[in-house]
Amino acid sequence: MNIQEISQGKKVDVQKMIEFYDQLDGVDCSFMYGRWKGFEVETGHPMNGLLELASWYGKLFIDQETVYPLVILNTKKTALFFLDPKWLPLNIDFSLLKNNSKYLAGALKLLKTKDSKARLRMTEFRGTISATMIYDEKPIHDVFRKIDENTVLGWMDLKQQAQPYFFILQRDNQSSLCFE
Structure with a gap:
């Protein structure tokens, strides 16, 4: 499996993603510094499509x-702009949000923040030590593995989640977009 196969928007088998993730190397915290453009990995996870509908840019x-x-x-x-994840529900039927997506982008503007809402730490996950983004007010850890010098695969580790949620981050040093 490679980055092209994952990022084509086609559904990828969850077990194959887990195997691919497990073969990747960890990264240290400083490797993650900077702006990253994000992309969902379509695995059939209930959240798939939601971040795109919300105009998620990255981290x-x-x-x-x-x-x-x-x-x-x-x-x-x-x-x-930065979104405060504190107000986002984790235990809902995500199809409700997807079916009402025309309201989603406008509603999210109400959740803007200027404050940092997570931190980075080195943690061990699935036998590998790697940089992990820990949300301040949610029980979520995003654990990163290196695909190449400018690309990481993230696994959103959420307690009691039936299936992993995967996403890709690509380093974005060239964007002309500024912050509101």
């Missing part, structure tokens, strides 16, 4: 204590 890592886990593209697609 921003300033240092180990200053992390913005949800960077969103504004409705005009001209600037980025």
Whole structure:
């Protein structure tokens, strides 16, 4: 499996993604510093499609204590803003949000923040030590593995989640988009 197969938007078998993830090397926290563009990996997870509908752009890592886990593209697609994940429900039927997506982007603007909402730590997950983004107010750890120098595969580790949620981050040093 390679990055092209994962990022084509076609459904990928969850077990194959787990095997691919497990063969990748960990990264240290400083490797993650910077702006990253995010892409969902379609595995049939109930959340698949939701971040795209919300105009999810990616993540921003300033240092180990200053992390913005949800960077969103504004409705005009001209600037980025930070979303406070504290108010996002985790135990709902995600199809309700998907079916009412025309309201989603506007509603998310109400959840804007200027404050960092996560931090980075080195943790061991599935036998490998790697940089992990820990949300401040949610029981979520995003654990990263290195695909190449500018690409990581993330596994959203959420307690009592029936299936892993995977996403790709690609380093984004060239974007002209600024923050609101």
